Amino acid sequence: MLRNHGGDVVTNIDVPFVVSFTHRLRQTADVGGDDFAVLTDLLETDADQPAKVLLWVDSHLDAATDETDHFAARLNSKMVDCDRVDLAAPMHRIPGGEACKNSDAVLRQLLQLINEHDMDRRSYIVVAGGGAVLDVAGYAAAIAHRGIRLIRLPSTTLAQADSGVGVKNAVNQFGKKNWIGTFAVPWAVINDAAILQSLPDRDFRSGLTEAIKVALLKDPELFRFIRDHADAIQRRDEAICTEVIARSCRLHLDHITLGGDPFESLEARPLDFGHWSAHRLEPMTGYELRHGEAVGIGVALDTLYSARKFGLPHGTAIEVCHTIASIGAPIWCSAIDDVDAVLKGLEEFRQHLGGRLTVTMLRDIGVSINVHEIDVDVMKSCIEELRELSAIAH
Known part of the structure; x- marks a missing residue:
């Protein structure tokens, strides 16, 4: 025990430490088709149990008229049919674009879904969308239970080239970008080519x-x-x-x-x-x-x-x-x-x-x-x- 010259106990302790993270990045041609196994291989579970998953998608991805052909519908169908996935709820649509980061209602709804479906820290949220949707979904995943495993499928060139692999999750406040947020390493990021096909020029x-x-x-x-x-x-x-x-x-x-x-x-x-x-x-x-x-x-x-x-x-x-x-x-x-x-x-x-x-x-x-x-x-x-x-x- 250390004491200063006056005999008082000295309690200042500085202990630097390092936390180990793994950043998993995958590149696929069509994860909603022939490359679906790339996604399921990322779903680690205990005792060969199926992984509990919520699927959230950008509303812009789900806007195609042919329900059998667009990315969101195909990915959802794959998950429903896969015995390695326990899809805890129907696919949920998040309003695409920056507006979803300006609304408290969107964040509250996502947190409510996590709570209603008893997601825990070994569950997975799979989110497919542009940078704004990834941000608000990532923030919800990061603060619920202090962290639920998040798998990002960036749906824009911007997100695939940059923000999709970032560790920032945030929403806007006071008219300022990303004023509220946190840092959290995603469980995995899948950059898929097929998801970009419906993106406007x-x-x-x-x-x-x-x-x-x-x-x-x-x-x-x-x-x-x-x-x-x-x-x-x-x-x-x-x-x-x-x-x-x-x-x-x-x-x-x-x-x-x-x-x-x-x-x-x-x-x-x-x-x-x-x-x-x-x-x-x-x-x-x-x-x-x-x-x-x-x-x-x-x-x-x-x-x-x-x-x-x-x-x-x-x-x-x-x-x-x-x-x-x-x-x-x-x-x-x-x-x-x-x-x-x-x-x-x-x-x-x-x-x-x-x-x-x-x-x-x-x-x-x-x-x-x-x-x-x-x-x-x-x-x-x-x-x-x-x-x-x-x-x-x-």
Whole structure:
């Protein structure tokens, strides 16, 4: 027993410890068809009992007129017929899009389903949907019983290339993105090709801005591949897009699992390159602007700023803006006309991370830096340049 000079017992104890996680990622051609066993192989149970499962799907996935052909119906049918799955309730539809993260009612309903069907910490929630649906479902799974096993089937290019493998689960509050949430490692993520087939062109193309973002941060070769195949991406060439998604997903996964800061406790958050303005633009447009579209605009803007301030070749910045536009994503929206309102995103971004402002910028493709001050006059000038580039692109 330790005592100080006054004879009092000293009780300060610091014990660092490490918690082991496994992040399971699978890539399939059709998990609702021939690759269904990939999903069932992930369902670990005791004593050869079937796994207790709730199936939740994005309403956008369940909107096809042919009930026998669309992804949600096929996956549900497979689960109903599988003796390794104890489907605890009929398939539940979650309203797709950002609105599901703005409503307390959606979260409460999901928690009620977990409670009504006696799900426990060795049960599974399988959720198929876009990033917003994955967020609210993941948050419900993370806080019920302090964690129910979650298997994500991202249904958008955006979620497959980026957020689907993340460890963030969140909902919106106070007009701010992801203000309420938690970090929880999903039990597994399945990136399926067939699930993307019904995705509208607008969402398919703009979702790949996250692949451009991570390529700019970490992989010049991937950026060149996207640049050189931008027209094929716009046409939704399956082979090209599958490769881009797979490479982007792996870069995101490696950053999360090997980067030393999976739960974002440090001041820097490099994977949020371009996001300070993106997160501001979404609520400014009433979420009419897709997240991928907002990210594309934010990446274009911060790339131009990096060229003005940190030595990124200006020609490279123009090339990045052209590439974003060439895959079919916008590099401008009318909300940016309210420049002062957009710039409020810097303070919101600082608050969200905590501590001093830390924004990731580029010295070159694959060479990022963290900065703590933004020259507002230069940023305003970059906004004007982006306006001009957008006019040329369209």
